[in-house]
Amino acid sequence: MEYLNVESNVITTLFLNILSALYLGFAIMNWMARGTLIGGIYNKPIAIGNLLQFGVGAIALIKIVSGIQIHPEIIISLTVVYMILAILFAYIFVTNPAKIKKQKSYW
Template sequence: MNTKIVMTSSALFYGVIGILFSFLPNEIAGYLNVESNIITILFLKIMSALYLGFGILNWMAKETLIGGIYNKPIAFGNLMHFCVGAITLVKVVSNIKTHLEIVISLTLVYVIFAILFVYIFRTNPTKTKKKK
């Protein structure tokens, strides 16, 4: 499996979410009907930093071998994030009444990335021959 595609797409996903949380925290809180106070904005901005950090990590590691024993911390960090996120979102989907389309979309993205990172974590990478 070519991990470059997975790492690039996850980096872009993290980056988009991180930028949205960083620049539009008041608007996101308002859209989700969450009280927009200093603590809510603080948590959204801290989440933004986490997403942007993971995004830049994946972007910078996209050219390296990932899987098996190679770059195990990167693979495991992504695996943990997406698996825990997917489990949490699957639990929430059955109980949520508002913004169901957002939660279902996020759930699908998280489940797909969780499956991909499980595969990456469990298999050994193969080097691809570069054409000259």
């Protein structure tokens, strides 16, 4: 909590625990869908969920990046990562996945 410059109390601890549960839920959802094509009809909710999470995160980070005074390099690099992931999930959301044709195996 000292790193965030926030007083440690029950509310901030609860907020960080709920935020951790949110990220863990997204991680498990993405892990369970790892073998499927994201996009298309069946996995649109996974694509839109990730797009929303990274898009809103990128917008929030862009809003504070100019006024940050403590560790700006961390915030700027996190902003770039969130922007790239938001753009990639937006691309996945608006395009349809193409199945790769399997080559004939002689074995």
